[in-house]
Amino acid sequence: MSAIRTIAVGIGLLLSEAAIAQVPGTPPAQRTTIDLSSFKIQPATIVLRHGQPYILHIVNKARGGHDFVAREFFAAATLSPADRALVSDGRVELAGGQALDIHLVAPAAGTYQVRCSHFMHSALGMKGTISVQ
Secondary structure, three states, X not given: OOHHHHHHHHHHHHHHHHHHOOOOOOOOOEEEEEEEEOOEEEOOEEXXXXXXXXXXXXXXXXXXXXXXXXXXXXXXXXXXXXXXXXXXXXXXXXXXXXXXXXXXXXXXXXXXXXXXXXXXXXXXXXXXXXXXX
């Protein structure tokens, strides 16, 4: 890899980290807990503020697996580079009893759909919205 390309990649990574990192004068990342259970997502409406840093603490309280699917939201949000691997095609998979944190900056204002994509889970009520204001 050329030296210029190496520097460009490094700068890109630093800018991505800067969007998530605590910057003096900005509010600290707010921890927002999201519980997945049989068959609901709590809170059903997750309220965030545009441009603010968050830690989405997603907890699967059930014995069986669930996922947290918010494709448009995750595509628009600025995810921490370290947490990008936890989100695959807008989906976070959790085994029974598992919890994990996703560090991000909330995207543009709007309403984003959330659901569990496991068979019949959203039909039984496991869905909600993320409202970014």
